[in-house]
Amino acid sequence: MNILLLTDRMDAGGAETHVAQLARELARAGNEITLLSGGGSLIQELEAEGIRTLPAPLPTHNPLRLLRLYLRVRRLLRTGNFAIAHAHTRLTALLLRGCERYGTRAIVTVHAHFRVNALFKALCYWGHRTVAVSEDLRTYVCDAYHVPAERVTVIPNGIDCTRFAPPSKKEQAATARILFASRMDADCSQAAEWLCQMTPTLIHRFPYVSIEIAGGGSALPHVRKLAQTVNREVGWEVIRILGHVADMPSLLREQDIFVGVSRAAMEACACGCAVVLCGNEGYFGVLTPERLPEAARSNFCARGCKKGSAERLRSDLFSLLEKGGNSNPSACVAWIRANHNAEKMGAQTLALYLASRSHPIQKRLAICGYFGCGNAGDDAILEGLTHELSRLSPTLHPYALTGSPRRDAKRFGVSCVCRRSPLAILRTFATCDAVLFGGGSLLQNTTSNRSLLYYLTLVRLALLWKRPVFFAGAGIGPLLGKRAQQRATAILNRCNRISLRDPRSHRLLQALGVDFSLLHLGADPALLLPCPPNGRTEQLLCDNGLSPDASYLAVALRGGGETESDRKLIQTALRIVCERYGLIPLFLVFDPGQDRSFTRAACRAIGGRILRFREPGEAIAILSKCQLLVSMRLHALILSAVAKTPAVAIPSDPRDEKIPAFADQVGMQLLIPEQQSVPNLVEAIAHTLATRHTLVPVLCDSVAEMRKKAAKDLANTVEMIYNNNQ
Numbered sequence: 001m002n003i004l005l006l007t008d009r010m011d012a013g014g015a016e017t018h019v020a021q022l023a024r025e026l027a028r029a030g031n032e033i034t035l036l037s038g039g040g041s042l043i044q045e046l047e048a049e050g051i052r053t054l055p056a057p058l059p060t061h062n063p064l065r066l067l068r069l070y071l072r073v074r075r076l077l078r079t080g081n082f083a084i085a086h087a088h089t090r091l092t093a094l095l096l097r098g099c100e101r102y103g104t105r106a107i108v109t110v111h112a113h114f115r116v117n118a119l120f121k122a123l124c125y126w127g128h129r130t131v132a133v134s135e136d137l138r139t140y141v142c143d144a145y146h147v148p149a150e151r152v153t154v155i156p157n158g159i160d161c162t163r164f165a166p167p168s169k170k171e172q173a174a175t176a177r178i179l180f181a182s183r184m185d186a187d188c189s190q191a192a193e194w195l196c197q198m199t200p201t202l203i204h205r206f207p208y209v210s211i212e213i214a215g216g217g218s219a220l221p222h223v224r225k226l227a228q229t230v231n232r233e234v235g236w237e238v239i240r241i242l243g244h245v246a247d248m249p250s251l252l253r254e255q256d257i258f259v260g261v262s263r264a265a266m267e268a269c270a271c272g273c274a275v276v277l278c279g280n281e282g283y284f285g286v287l288t289p290e291r292l293p294e295a296a297r298s299n300f301c302a303r304g305c306k307k308g309s310a311e312r313l314r315s316d317l318f319s320l321l322e323k324g325g326n327s328n329p330s331a332c333v334a335w336i337r338a339n340h341n342a343e344k345m346g347a348q349t350l351a352l353y354l355a356s357r358s359h360p361i362q363k364r365l366a367i368c369g370y371f372g373c374g375n376a377g378d379d380a381i382l383e384g385l386t387h388e389l390s391r392l393s394p395t396l397h398p399y400a401l402t403g404s405p406r407r408d409a410k411r412f413g414v415s416c417v418c419r420r421s422p423l424a425i426l427r428t429f430a431t432c433d434a435v436l437f438g439g440g441s442l443l444q445n446t447t448s449n450r451s452l453l454y455y456l457t458l459v460r461l462a463l464l465w466k467r468p469v470f471f472a473g474a475g476i477g478p479l480l481g482k483r484a485q486q487r488a489t490a491i492l493n494r495c496n497r498i499s500l501r502d503p504r505s506h507r508l509l510q511a512l513g514v515d516f517s518l519l520h521l522g523a524d525p526a527l528l529l530p531c532p533p534n535g536r537t538e539q540l541l542c543d544n545g546l547s548p549d550a551s552y553l554a555v556a557l558r559g560g561g562e563t564e565s566d567r568k569l570i571q572t573a574l575r576i577v578c579e580r581y582g583l584i585p586l587f588l589v590f591d592p593g594q595d596r597s598f599t600r601a602a603c604r605a606i607g608g609r610i611l612r613f614r615e616p617g618e619a620i621a622i623l624s625k626c627q628l629l630v631s632m633r634l635h636a637l638i639l640s641a642v643a644k645t646p647a648v649a650i651p652s653d654p655r656d657e658k659i660p661a662f663a664d665q666v667g668m669q670l671l672i673p674e675q676q677s678v679p680n681l682v683e684a685i686a687h688t689l690a691t692r693h694t695l696v697p698v699l700c701d702s703v704a705e706m707r708k709k710a711a712k713d714l715a716n717t718v719e720m721i722y723n724n725n726q
Helices: 014-028 043-048 063-080 090-094 118-123 135-145 190-205 220-234 248-253 262-270 289-296 310-323 329-339 342-356 376-392 405-412 422-431 450-464 482-492 503-512 535-543 561-581 592-606 616-624 634-642 658-666 678-690 692-723
Strands: 002-006 032-037 052-055 084-087 105-110 129-132 152-154 176-181 209-214 239-243 257-260 274-279 282-286 363-371 396-402 415-418 434-438 469-474 497-500 519-521 552-556 584-588 609-611 628-631 647-649
Touching: 002 014, 002 063, 014 032, 014 043, 014 262, 014 342, 032 043, 032 063, 043 052, 063 090, 084 342, 105 135, 105 342, 118 135, 129 135, 129 342, 135 152, 135 535, 176 190, 176 248, 176 262, 190 209, 190 220, 190 239, 190 257, 190 274, 190 310, 209 248, 220 239, 248 262, 257 262, 257 310, 262 274, 262 329, 274 310, 282 310, 289 329, 289 535, 363 376, 363 422, 363 450, 363 692, 376 396, 376 405, 376 434, 376 616, 376 634, 376 692, 396 405, 396 422, 396 692, 405 415, 415 422, 422 450, 434 450, 450 469, 450 482, 469 692, 482 503, 497 503, 497 692, 503 519, 503 658, 519 692, 535 616, 552 561, 552 634, 561 584, 561 592, 561 678, 584 592, 584 616, 592 609, 616 634, 628 634, 628 678, 634 647, 634 658, 634 692, 647 658, 647 678, 658 692, 678 692
Parallel strands: 002 032, 002 084, 032 052, 084 105, 105 129, 129 152, 176 209, 176 257, 209 239, 257 274, 363 396, 363 434, 396 415, 434 469, 469 497, 497 519, 552 584, 552 628, 584 609, 628 647
Antiparallel strands: 274 282
């Protein structure tokens, strides 16, 4: 693959070293790499390794200079045949607007917090996909710049653990060496100044200590002056100013304690040093094996922590020096190697490139459903479908009918048209090669006949254009009235393939007389959603002020007049259970328009917290931390199953069999309306908690089998589309 990397400069620094290491890993994987930058000390190393580098003037806010650079990038994209252009700063990302016309997909990486204002929000370009190097930066770019959470992928920094490794044998030195290393600019040199200030006190108690400060930048003259003053005061060179260091691995292997943040702290940890995370953005303190996941959530930058001070740093250094440094270096080294090695970072980035690159369109598929209308369950279906379709056939181009086409096009990376526009629907059906109805209870008339008539009309329009029609993971019914059943049967018999998400829908259509050869048992497409990374859960809890160590009970309620009688029953039972087992209730709202007021009332009555989630993946992350789920919503149960969290299902409508059907398939506890009472619900929750350790393996096996069914079913549908079996 031909890849273009863009960044401002390539001097020593965390982001710059990340770009250099990424270029090495991608080149080792057999890709053609071109690096466009303003030059710097790392360029010669990359050129010596055979990586092509191109010089460019540093981007500035000068419009004329930006325009010249923009035109140069355009010429490069036009002639370079790049599949991917990957920018690592906001200004270089701005130069990639419109690169799709050259067959190039833009990827943008977020390395740090940026200044936010209305102008930057309007001008910033975040590419086809956005990469964040930590979970807190993912939250930041989604909140500050309104980047859709579905389009942001977390790929942590990678360290070359063959270069940054502990010494094979470290001799006992007469002095304890403390190192600070960072880009020495005003926004990241505070810890170096504190080290200089506390040195007289430090050596008074520990006279064998020596301090070294590495890095270059605008603040270096000021820090050098502070160091010279301290050295004159104590009478010897206790602080050495090293400036830029070319061989950081050798220097780190000689150190006992490292003070700093970000990538340099990770490299020090990989070399077996004791690490104190201390930076301008916050003070984390001593890095221990137990606190490594917490530090990784902010890319080891201590963002979100309390502000540091010279006193706090001195206290931690005193404690480490008394203990003799890192008490468990091997555990820290092993954790860095497992979670932040460069090879893993390169593989994850390359996988993102492969999933993002553009392909020639061979077939067009219209996807119909209740998407983009505010229901998180239906959006989970669309995300599961598009995720699996892109894996199965990159040359198949989906067009989704949604209620929010502009928003959903950004969220899911597919073309979207308005589901309420007859003209847009007709145009889409006329240009597509097939029509797919994805998941959900689309053919039902329990509330009114309008939904049933809408989807039957869509099927008729597709058949009118002689397009093959498929159903994937559909739920059928309830169909009330003989006329509705006859209409549905007549239309479904003209379809090409009908995949159903549960056996009850399968039996219903058989009883109605639908051709048995058309019917196949699959599963809900939402089950195809990938599980989020481990750090997502802790970050979401941290954002909401919740402790990762507490025990939580997830609750998903359903609003509406017909469920009002259930509210007090559920509230009473949840209050009893939470008090008895020390659980904190977390309320998830799957359909804000219908469920918000109902959920707020329940939350006020029993306490707990309503958690906002931007995408189905975040709901999975929250559910994975909970002991169990109590749900009146089908897709809350489905996402809970993906998260391997047991649940108690409470259907609100005795005519609706979709929740009982799913609970039966995965072995979840079910309370049908006739059984719903406070004692029964308390008993069901207590039984689920008591048998959780035996329920989880059964749940995992059931979900794995259903995932296979959903994937196989969609693969068969794609094969029929390409074979044009009508």
